[in-house]
Amino acid sequence: xxxxxxxxxxxxxxxxxxxxxxxxxxVVMGILIGALPGVGPPSGVALLLPLTFxxxxxxxxxxxxxxxxxxxxxxxxxxxxxNTPGESASVVTCIDGHQMALQGRAGPALGxxxxxxxxxxxxxxxxLMLVSPALARWSLAxxxxxxxxxxxxGLTTVTLLTGxxxxxxxxxxxxxxxxxxxxxxxxxxxPRYAFGVPELMDGIDFLPVAIGLFGIGEVLVGAEAAAxxxxxxxxxxxxxxxxxxxxxxxxxxxxxxxGTVLGFLVGILPGAGPTISTFLSYxxxxxxxRHPQEFGHxxxxxxxxxxxxxxxxxxxxxxxxxxxxxxxxATTAIMLGGLMMWGLRPGxxxxxxxxxxxxxxxxxxxxxxxxxxxxxxxxxxxxxxALRVPYGILMPLIVVFCVTGAYSLKNSVFDVGQMLVxxxxxxxxKKLGYSPAALTLALVLGPLAERALRQSLxxxxxxxxxxxxxPISAVLMVLAIAAVLVPATRGFAAAAARRRxxxxxx
Amino acid sequence: xxxADRIAGAALxxxxxxxxxxxxxxxxxxxxxxxxxxxxxxxxxxxxxILAVMLLVSGLRxxxxxxxxxxxxxxxxxxxxxxxxxxxxxxxxxxxGMTIATVLFLVVLIRYLDHQRWLVALAVALAVAALNYVxxxxxxxxxxxxxxxxx
Numbered sequence: 001x002x003x004x005x006x007x008x009x010x011x012x013x014x015x016x017x018x019x020x021x022x023x024x025x026x027v028v029m030g031i032l033i034g035a036l037p038g039v040g041p042p043s044g045v046a047l048l049l050p051l052t053f054x055x056x057x058x059x060x061x062x063x064x065x066x067x068x069x070x071x072x073x074x075x076x077x078x079x080x081x082x083n084t085p086g087e088s089a090s091v092v093t094c095i096d097g098h099q100m101a102l103q104g105r106a107g108p109a110l111g112x113x114x115x116x117x118x119x120x121x122x123x124x125x126x127x128l129m130l131v132s133p134a135l136a137r138w139s140l141a142x143x144x145x146x147x148x149x150x151x152x153x154g155l156t157t158v159t160l161l162t163g164x165x166x167x168x169x170x171x172x173x174x175x176x177x178x179x180x181x182x183x184x185x186x187x188x189x190x191p192r193y194a195f196g197v198p199e200l201m202d203g204i205d206f207l208p209v210a211i212g213l214f215g216i217g218e219v220l221v222g223a224e225a226a227a228x229x230x231x232x233x234x235x236x237x238x239x240x241x242x243x244x245x246x247x248x249x250x251x252x253x254x255x256x257x258x259g260t261v262l263g264f265l266v267g268i269l270p271g272a273g274p275t276i277s278t279f280l281s282y283x284x285x286x287x288x289x290r291h292p293q294e295f296g297h298x299x300x301x302x303x304x305x306x307x308x309x310x311x312x313x314x315x316x317x318x319x320x321x322x323x324x325x326x327x328x329x330a331t332t333a334i335m336l337g338g339l340m341m342w343g344l345r346p347g348x349x350x351x352x353x354x355x356x357x358x359x360x361x362x363x364x365x366x367x368x369x370x371x372x373x374x375x376x377x378x379x380x381x382x383x384x385x386a387l388r389v390p391y392g393i394l395m396p397l398i399v400v401f402c403v404t405g406a407y408s409l410k411n412s413v414f415d416v417g418q419m420l421v422x423x424x425x426x427x428x429x430k431k432l433g434y435s436p437a438a439l440t441l442a443l444v445l446g447p448l449a450e451r452a453l454r455q456s457l458x459x460x461x462x463x464x465x466x467x468x469x470x471p472i473s474a475v476l477m478v479l480a481i482a483a484v485l486v487p488a489t490r491g492f493a494a495a496a497a498r499r500r501x502x503x504x505x506x
Numbered sequence: 507x508x509x510a511d512r513i514a515g516a517a518l519x520x521x522x523x524x525x526x527x528x529x530x531x532x533x534x535x536x537x538x539x540x541x542x543x544x545x546x547x548x549x550x551x552x553x554x555x556i557l558a559v560m561l562l563v564s565g566l567r568x569x570x571x572x573x574x575x576x577x578x579x580x581x582x583x584x585x586x587x588x589x590x591x592x593x594x595x596x597x598x599x600x601x602x603g604m605t606i607a608t609v610l611f612l613v614v615l616i617r618y619l620d621h622q623r624w625l626v627a628l629a630v631a632l633a634v635a636a637l638n639y640v641x642x643x644x645x646x647x648x649x650x651x652x653x654x655x656x657x
Contacts, residue, residue, distance in 0.1 A: 187537070392621075395615075395619060404604070407599075
């Protein structure tokens with residue numbers, strides 16, 4: 001069967017010593033990056049992307065994907081121990097995880113998260129392996145209109161789900177698209193919005209932008225907040241201390257299973273990443289449980305479900321990135337940019353043209369999940385010690401990484417300056433409720449979306465109607481439009497209700 | 507937040523109008539057989555203008571304009587200083603080279619933010635600069651900016 005031969009090809013790639021080393025390095029750095037407050041998965045991937053330029057793309061993606069999986073667990077450690085989420089997908093874990101720690105049950109909280117992460121991550125890879133080739137085959141039939149409609153759907157959903165207000169989300173997204181217009185036009189060759197600056201003629205590279213928005217932006221937010229040390233709950237981390245007891249296990253089993261399925265499905269949706277999946281999973285567990293009164297007071301399902309969901313979602317987010325070239329989250333948007341820098345064309349053809357890349361990645365994800373389970377049970381004390389590095393030392397180190405990373409792309413100080421500008425922008429966006437993730441996604445997808453749009457209109461003899469005359473593209477367009485309109489109408493309804501209430505009350 | 511929305515709305519509106527108008531003035535909206543280079547920029551500017559007006563309106567409608575969003579006092583000072591030190595670091599890259607600039611930057615910022623002893627700050631700075639040099643220049647072959655001493 002050609003499925004098995006693909007998988008064995010994958011394992012033969014993943015089991016080379018260098019790739020194993022990269023997977024291990026990715027998991028370790030991922031746990032650290034996830035655990036450190038202020039550096040999330042997108043900044044981690046953006047900062048480490050430059051390190052992969054000297055590697056073969058397969059080793060590069062193996063490291064980044066392992067890192068992504070690691071961050072999902074790393075964030076848990078800080079959530080449970082100091083009630084500060086290391087990254088956004090662990091925000092929910094604070095609610096019950098920290099309560100458990102206060103009750104002296106930090107061990108089982110971390111243990112169930114590790115087990116849930118392993119189960120969900122591994123099941124996620126199985127699903128990734130089964131779903132992706134079929135999806136890739138199906139999307140081979142996509143022409144420019146379908147491609148454009150799909151990108152539009154990705155852009156509108158990411159906007160729908162991030163940022164504080166829909167308007168600010170869309171502003172972030174459209175601003176990203178405007179930035180994507182800078183540089184030589186793909187068809188006519190006109191240098192658009194370059195203002196005669198040679199560095200702008202080739203367009204705005206996404207890497208300095210992503211490093212600035214996420215890396216420097218976070219540093220500035222952190223610099224403003226007083227670097228007060230937070231109290232860490234002390235706990236024991238022997239293997240026995242981590243094992244959940246029989247009652248924990250009975251309560252968590254189905255939470256893990258539900259979190260896995262939910263997380264994977266949410267992860268596949270373009271735009272809805274791990275963070276969303278954790279909120280949904282928490283809400284679901286609260287509905288399903290027989291102990292609703294314990295939620296918020298250390299219910300282990302409230303840790304098991306979301307922690308499984310975020311790992312499954314991180315894997316699920318790879319599906320649209322690999323098969324359609326549409327990222328499912330901010331982090332996969334940056335990975336997608338990496339793929340393009342390595343000279344790979346994400347999308348259906350990737351499975352045919354670069355099987356060693358796709359299957360090596362899939363096989364290495366199995367290995368990374370095993371490594372994650374081992375490290376997250378055996379090495380917790382080490383990671384806890386790393387958390388004690390003062391923020392005042394960590395922050396300057398992040399800046400040095402950002403500067404080196406932005407420079408190394410093209411050996412250009414101009415890029416470093418550009419990164420700083422976007423760092424300040426990232427700070428302002430975060431403070432004012434805009435969405436850096438939507439901006440990054442739009443910048444990556446912008447040129448691809450423009451090409452698909454213009455090709456569609458060139459082959460069309462009915463103008464923009466072409467997007468609605470082809471069945472797949474019509475469905476995608478309707479979904480994209482619904483993603484814009486539904487929250488808007490909800491907003492109107494809420495405003496109307498407020499007015500009615502004001503009249504009735506006044 | 508509200509005053510910030512008003513300022514952002516007005517600035518984005520101006521940007522959007524300039525973006526669309528600039529596109530139409532300089533490049534073709536429609537080419538020989540399809541949309542030209544000005545096609546998408548024009549529409550993006552238009553959409554941004556609509557969004558900016560919506561932001562502006564929601565900013566003007568809401569009565570509350572006192573909400574503080576700019577940091578003040580100690581926070582503001584720390585923010586500005588961190589940014590200034592970082593800008594100085596980048597400006598010095600070309601003059602001093604990556605290694606020396608990194609050491610200087612780290613010592614200054616670690617001393618300022620963490621009040622570490624000179625020795626600790628210097629040790630961290632030297633270790634990081636050396637690691638950076640080994641990984642990027644030696645291993646990845648990225649020619650980091652060099653200073654008067656060749657590193």
